[in-house]
Amino acid sequence: MSLRIPPEIEPDLRRAIRLEWWTLAWLASIVAVMGLTAGASQAMRTAWIEDMLSMVPAIVFLVAVRIEHRPPTRLFPFGFQRANSIAFLISAVALAAVGAMLLFESGMTLLKAEHATIPPVTLFGATFWSGWLMVAALLYSVVPPVILGHMKLPVARRLQDKVLHTDSLMQKADWMTGVAGVGGVVGLGLGLWWADAAAAMLIALSILRDGVNALRIATAELADGAPRALDSDELAEDAQALIGLLRRHYPDADIRLRETGRFIHAQVVCAAADAPLDLKGAWPAEPERGWRLAQLSFVPPALDGRA
Structure with missing residues (x-):
C-alpha cells in the first residue's frame, strides 16, 4: 500500500x-x-x-x-x-x-x-x-x-x-x-x-x-465503522458501490470496509479467490476518485476469527 x-x-x-x-x-x-x-x-x-x-x-x-x-x-x-x-x-x-x-x-x-x-x-x-x-x-x-x-x-x-x-x-x-x-x-x-x-x-x-x-x-x-458520507452518518455512496462490486465478484464472501482518514480499506473474507482484483479493477465509482481505495485484502475464514 x-x-x-x-x-x-x-x-x-x-x-x-x-x-x-x-x-x-x-x-x-x-x-x-x-x-x-x-x-x-x-x-x-x-x-x-x-x-x-x-x-x-x-x-x-x-x-x-x-x-x-x-x-x-x-x-x-x-x-x-x-x-x-x-x-x-x-x-x-x-x-x-x-x-x-x-x-x-x-x-x-x-x-x-x-x-x-x-x-x-x-x-x-x-x-x-x-x-x-x-x-x-x-x-x-x-x-x-x-x-x-x-x-x-x-x-x-x-x-x-x-x-x-x-x-x-x-x-x-x-x-x-x-x-x-x-x-x-x-x-x-x-x-x-x-x-x-x-x-x-x-x-x-x-x-x-x-x-x-x-x-x-x-x-x-x-471504531473501524463502514465509510460514512461526508455530511451524514449514512454509508458513503462510493462505499456502497464498492460493496456491490465485490459481492458480485465474490458472492459467498463476507465483505468489510473501513475508513482511515480519507482512505477506504476493503477486506474480502472467502475460502479462495481464483482471480483476485487489483485496486484499480475494484474501484466502481468515478475513476478520478480511485485513490480512495488504499487497500484490498483477501482473508481465509480460518484466519478471520469467526470460523
Whole structure:
C-alpha cells in the first residue's frame, strides 16, 4: 500500500492547506477585534470564545496533513493515516463544544434575567453608543467565514476530508454567531434585555446538532465503522458501490470496509479467490476518485476469527 499523497489530490490538498492558513490569519484578527469590543454583551462574549475555538479544526488539519503520509515505523507499522481520523474527532468535539457552550451561557443568562447594558464610549473626541463598535466588529467577523466556508466545501468533497468539512461547518457557526450577535446588540440598544441571550441561543441548537452529528461519524470511523458520507452518518455512496462490486465478484464472501482518514480499506473474507482484483479493477465509482481505495485484502475464514 502506497503511503505517498495520491497525485490526483495533490492540487486540492495544497489549496486546502492555503485555505487553512488564511483561516488562522483571519480568525486571529477577528479574535483581536472582538476581544477589544466585547464589553458586557453576552452575544459578544460568546462570539469571541466561539471564534477562538473555531481555530481548532484548522490547526488540527494542518498538523494531521503533515503526519498522515509518513512512512510506517517499528512502533506504527500500519503508518499514520489515522491522523486524519484523530483530527476529525478533535474538530467534532470542538464544534459540539461551541454549540453546548452557547446554549449553556445564553440559557443561564435568560434564567437569571440578567439586564446587560451597553454604555457610551468616547473615541477621538466623539462620544457615542459603544454598541455601534460591537456591531461593526460583529459584521467584520461575518465576512471572512462566509467566504472561507464557501471555498472549503468543494475542496473537502473532492478530498473526502471530514476535518475540512467540519471546519466549513465551524465557519458557518462563526457567521451565524456574528449575525445573531448583531441582532442581540441592537436589541439591547432598544431596551430588550432578553434579545442578547436569545440571539445566542437561537444559533446554539443548530451548531450543537452539527457538532453531535460530526462526533457520531468521527467515533464510528475510529471504531473501524463502514465509510460514512461526508455530511451524514449514512454509508458513503462510493462505499456502497464498492460493496456491490465485490459481492458480485465474490458472492459467498463476507465483505468489510473501513475508513482511515480519507482512505477506504476493503477486506474480502472467502475460502479462495481464483482471480483476485487489483485496486484499480475494484474501484466502481468515478475513476478520478480511485485513490480512495488504499487497500484490498483477501482473508481465509480460518484466519478471520469467526470460523
